[in-house]
Amino acid sequence: MNKVLFFAHLKDAVGEEVIELDTNGKSVVEIKELMKEKYPALNLENVMAAINEEFASDEDILQAGDTIAFIPPVSGG
Amino acid sequence: MNKVLFFAHLKDAVGEEVIELDTNGKSVVEIKELMKEKYPALNLENVMAAINEEFASDEDILQAGDTIAFIPPVSGG
Amino acid sequence: MDDRYSRQTLFPSIGKEGQKKIRSKHVLMIGAGALGSGNGELLTRAGVGKLTIVDRDYVEASNLQRQQLYTEQDVVDKLPKAAAAASRLKEINSEVNIEAVITDATPEKLEELVKGVDLIIDATDNFETRMAINDISQKHQIPWIYGACVGSFGMSLTIIPGKTPCLNCILKKIPIQGMTCDTGGIIAPTVQMVVAHQSAEAMKILVEDWEAVRTSFVSFDVWRNQYTSMKVVKAKDENCLSCGQNPTYPYLDHENIMKSTVLCGRDTVQIRPPKQQKLQFTVLSQQLKALGYEVKGNPYLLSVEMNEQRLVIFNDGRALIHGTNDLTQAKTIYQRLLG
Amino acid sequence: MDDRYSRQTLFPSIGKEGQKKIRSKHVLMIGAGALGSGNGELLTRAGVGKLTIVDRDYVEASNLQRQQLYTEQDVVDKLPKAAAAASRLKEINSEVNIEAVITDATPEKLEELVKGVDLIIDATDNFETRMAINDISQKHQIPWIYGACVGSFGMSLTIIPGKTPCLNCILKKIPIQGMTCDTGGIIAPTVQMVVAHQSAEAMKILVEDWEAVRTSFVSFDVWRNQYTSMKVVKAKDENCLSCGQNPTYPYLDHENIMKSTVLCGRDTVQIRPPKQQKLQFTVLSQQLKALGYEVKGNPYLLSVEMNEQRLVIFNDGRALIHGTNDLTQAKTIYQRLLG
Incomplete structure (x- = not known):
């Protein structure tokens, strides 16, 4: 299992801060697509991803027990 | 093993942010005493303790894999 | 200035309804030093209805590095902090009712000040006053927000009577002081970080978004890059004398309050802390020397030469402040150096 | 004011040596809005040698809720932000050399401004300028500190050329904008939280405590009680066009810069973003309506009535701003609403 x-x-x-999901062996970009299907209101374009609090690129693969976090960059100031 | x-x-x-130690079955107050022996410069009187990011009292016991954190209260302002 | 809260009402958790609530609330802020400057400015800009600022001190040059409401002119004028703060805050937002109270926030004074107040902001520099605020908060069922900092390290906790543990549940007693801003230094980013946490919580409470209120004790070190959030629900103590089943509000009790007495004809004030302490003279002496004071001592007492006063500290925490008859000034000197 | 930095020199990681270094440094700050006010005040109080403040905007009522240097009088006087900021900062610390530059921070302008600068503080409100700062930072090997916020959410990253990944490594391209402070709102505690992170990093860089510099991308939500720290060392891209082996500094290139053109005789400016966008009209339209604008639209364009201008946005990101011939004003309006 994984935490998102x-x-x-x-x-x-999404309505929640954390969801549990089995995304073992999937890449970041695949998980993004899965999330978009599950939550139509969710826009993950240009959103940064971190696996276990480390920067992750689109191609990085999740292992069992990994936590993936989605962080939207913002521009205000 | 535990993280302190x-x-x-x-x-x-202490010279380090995290140390690894086997403190399985020991109470918070026992760990404090252990730390004071190990690091004479360390003053843990009135220092708060958290086990796995939850408030811990002096009598709480550490289980295998638990992380204990010491946080000194301060008064400036 | 029609438009002045537009970016705040646009924030969905506040909105126009939340703004009306903010405008209808009265906040009591104890202290107008670093945390008080920051919190006072944010609440004023946010458009709180009334802000009462209580402080016993005046503006000095060493405040300017981190106390955001004050200017060089305030130092030249030796203005009381509460007055200097009020004057700047009125320039920032003339719609807010700002009340400056130049006094020492004793338990008796707090009892008077707390009438009709919706929230208390802790911007004090010592645990004695904080514990009195904690008891007052429980006695009158008013939320308060603890904030503190020294060096690059800061912390905050939101206390909602009837919902969260109180500061006495967590600390159990007044900690023997290690470092204060006058002995360990302080940098302005630490102050801002504490202010950010306190003022975010203040806004949640003012708009009555109880769901959003932070239920953990946060602490952080901006230089060492540390941040931790400790859940405190387990700390709630049914036997706590401040918030338990049978509260006695110990820190409002005269017995437990720091005693200061003028020693007649000697131009000296004696300060006696509420509980006996065991001071670590070697550490304290080093800290005071680093501050530039001339420090002499023996195993029983330390003598510290200051500009116009001389402070003699005994290792049980008692002190004599020579060169003054002013109880508040003497207490200020004591708490600055010993917390 | 002999004593003014005493609490800062008492902080062991600064000390008297660190204070001398701070006094000898020149900081360039791009933007004097919310983040600029906060960072500018902290650097000035800390006693930096020289602070150059660049901003293209003037003070408006809706700024007062979060932009800490400004007062109601500045709004009445419609002062340029850089000028109003400089005037307040001089009252705070007359020892600091404050330079106000009232201009749009284009890549050409940045090339001029960056001479002799030790550190760049990002206090801008759009990614176009940030990416230009990122390229300038790499080209001239000057550290910069990214900071941004909207609503209750903020973030920061420190970029040290030759040591850390750059913003282009992490974002890869300019994100299509979701929310800005003008569409999603902003509360002051978020600003303070970002300022605390940026100014702590600034002090570490100014005293050259490279060990202490934060190497992770921090983000936090002060209302939702979230805080996360993402290690970015893996993001370093040897092929990055900004910081890789063969840099071309794409965001200094005229091709990649937002184009603004006055349409002669029509009192209109056309804005064309550097890359084609796919705007989500339904979301954008709702946001603009929530802001109180009258919005009309069809699948190809949105028309937004403003006080004195009318903005027409096409779904590839191109826009016409009717009612002005001022390129900077038009760009400001565009970036406020579209980021």
Whole structure:
């Protein structure tokens, strides 16, 4: 099993901060697509991903027990 | 094995932020005494303890794999 | 200034309804130093209805590095902090009712000040006053927000009577002080970090978004890059004398309050802390020397030469402050150096 | 004011040596809005040698809720932010050399401004300028500190050329904008939290404590009580066009910069973003309506009525701003609403 964490307004689109999901062996980009199907209101374009609190690129693969977090970059200031 | 985390100036007294130690079955107050022996410069009187990011009292016992953190309360403002 | 809260009402958790609530609330802030400057400015900009600022001190040059409401002119004028803060805050937002109270926040004074107050912000620099705020908060069922910092390290906790543990549940007693801003230094980013946490919690409480209120004790070190959030629900103590089944509010009790007495004809004030302490003279002496004070001592006492006063500290925590008859000034000197 | 830095030099990681270093440094700050006010004040109080503040905007009522240097009088006087900031900062610390530059921070302008600068603080409100800062930072080997916020959410990253990945390594391209402070709102505690992180990093860089510099990307939500720290060392891309083996500094290139053109005789400016976008009209339209604008639209364009201008946005990101001939004003309006 894996944990998927949603930060900031992504949390609102999903309705929860954390969900549990078996995404073993899937890549970051595949998980993004899965999430978009599951939560139509969720926009993950250009959203950063971290696996176990480390930067992850689209091609990185999740292992059992890994936590993936989605963090949207913002531009205000 | 357990992890022991030291916050703020406690980190300087120990020289490291995290140490690994087998403190299985020991209470918070026993671990404090152990630490004081190991690091004479370390003052843990009135220091708060958290086990796995939850408040812990002096009598709470560490289980295998638990992380204990020491956080010194401060009064400035 | 029609438009002035537009970016705040646009934030969905506040909205126009939340803004009306903020405008209808009265906040009591104890202290107008670093945390008080920051919190006071944020609450004023946010448009709180009334803000009462209590402080016993005046502006000094060494405050300017981190106390955001004050300028060089305030130092030249030696203005009381509460007055200088109020004057700047009125320039920032003339819609807010700002009340400056120049006094020492004793338990008796707190009892008077707390009437009609919706929230208390802790911007004090010592645990004695904080514990009194904690008891007052429980006695009158008013939320308060603890904040503190030294060096690069800071912390905050939100206390909602009837919902969360109180500070006495967590600390059990007043900690023997290690470091204060006057002995360990302080950098402004630490202050801002504590202020950010306290003022976010303040806004949640003012708009009555109880779900959003932080239920953990946060602490962080901006130089060592540490951040931790400790759940405290387990700390709730049914036997706590401040918030348990049979509260006695010990820190409002005269017995437990720091005693200060003018020693007649000697131009000296004696300070006696509520509980006996065991001071570590070697550490304390080093810290005071690092501050530039001339320190002499023996195993029983330390003598510290200050500009116009001389402080003699005994190792049980008792002190004599020579060169003053002013109880508040003497207490300020004591708490600055010993916390 | 002899004593003014005493609490800062008492902090062991700064000390008297660190204070001398801070006094000898020149910081360039791009933007004097919310993040700029906060960072500018902290650096000035800390006693930096020289602070150059660049901003293209003037003070408006809706700024007062979160932009800490400004007062109601500045709004009445419609002062440029850089000028209003400089005037307040001089009252705070007359020892600091404050330079106000009222201009749009284009890549050409950045090339001029960056001479002799030790550190760049990002206090901008759009990714276009940030990416130009990122390229300038790499080209001239000057550290910079990214900071941004919207609503209750904020983030920061420290970029040290030659040591850390750059913002282009992490974002790969300019994100299509979701929310800005003008569409999603912003609360002041979020700003303070970002400022705390940026200014702590600034102090580490100014005192050259490279060991202490934060090497992770932090983000936090002060209302949702979230805080995360993402290690970014793996993001370093040897093929990055900004910081890789063969840098081309794409965001300094005229091709990749937002184009703005006055349409002669029509009192209109056309804005064309550097890359084609796919705007989500339904979301955007709702956000703009929530802001109180009258919005009309069809699948090809949205028309937004503003006070004195009308904005027409096409779904590839191109826009016409009717009612102005001022390129900078038009760009400001565009970036406020579309990021």
